[in-house]
Each structure stands twice: as structure tokens, then as C-alpha cells.
Amino acid sequence: MREAEELLALIGQLPQMLDAAPADVDVDQLRRREREEVHRCLRCGGLAIVALVASTTIGARWVDLCSDCYRWLRQYYDQPHAPGDPA
Numbered sequence: 726m727r728e729a730e731e732l733l734a735l736i737g738q739l740p741q742m743l744d745a746a747p748a749d750v751d752v753d754q755l756r757r758r759e760r761e762e763v764h765r766c767l768r769c770g771g772l773a774i775v776a777l778v779a780s781t782t783i784g785a786r787w788v789d790l791c792s793d794c795y796r797w798l799r800q801y802y803d804q805p806h807a808p809g810d811p812a
Contacts, residue, residue, distance in 0.1 A: 729779035729781050730781065732779055732788065732798070733779060733781070733788070735801065736767050736768040736790075736794070736798070737767075737768065738767050738788075740779070740781035740783050740784075740786050743767070743779075743786035743787055743788065744786065744787045745784060745785065745786060746778045746785040746786055747778075747785060748780075748784065748785045750778050750785065755776050758776040758787065758789070759773075759774060759776045764776070764787075766791035766794050767788060767789055767790060767794075768790060768791075768797075768798075769791060769793070769794055771791040771793070771794075772791055773789035773790055774795075775789070775790045775791070775792070775795040776788070776789055777790070
């Protein structure tokens with residue numbers, strides 16, 4: 726859960742602000758959310774095309790991101806950081 730909380734801090738969100746997601750979400754549910762529903766990117770407000778699920782202290786939450794913010798997030802996690810260092 727610590728990783729989920731870090732992810733949400735990076736994109737400037739609190740778990741309470743996000744839609745609840747199924748705890749046992751499957752690939753079909755993820756793809757349906759990405760392709761058949763319209764959601765805004767939680768980081769920049771653009772059109773989200775990637776759906777992730779964060780396991781937080783208050784349960785599973787949807788994390789919707791646009792392609793640019795998803796790429797930014799992947800690059801962040803691909804680089805070494807000191808524990809607790811947000812950037």
C-alpha cells in the first residue's frame with residue numbers, strides 16, 4: 726500500500742478523491758474502463774486512456790491517466806530514487 730500512496734502523492738491525489746474500484750479487478754474490466762468509458766487524467770485533466778488500480782488504506786481506487794502522464798509515471802519509477810523522494 727505504501728507504493729499506492731506514493732503514486733497518489735506523485736499525481737497530487739488523495740485516495741478519498743478517487744472512484745472506488747473492485748478489489749479483484751480483471752483485465753476485461755480495465756480494458757472496458759479504458760476503451761468504453763470517458764475519464765479525465767488525474768494528474769493533468771486531459772483525456773485518460775490508461776486505467777490502473779491502486780490498493781490504498783481505504784480500499785482499491787481507480788487511477789486514470791493520459792498517455793503523457795502514464796509515460797511520466799513509468800519514467801519516474803524506472804529511475805532510482807531515495808525512499809520518500811517524490812521527484
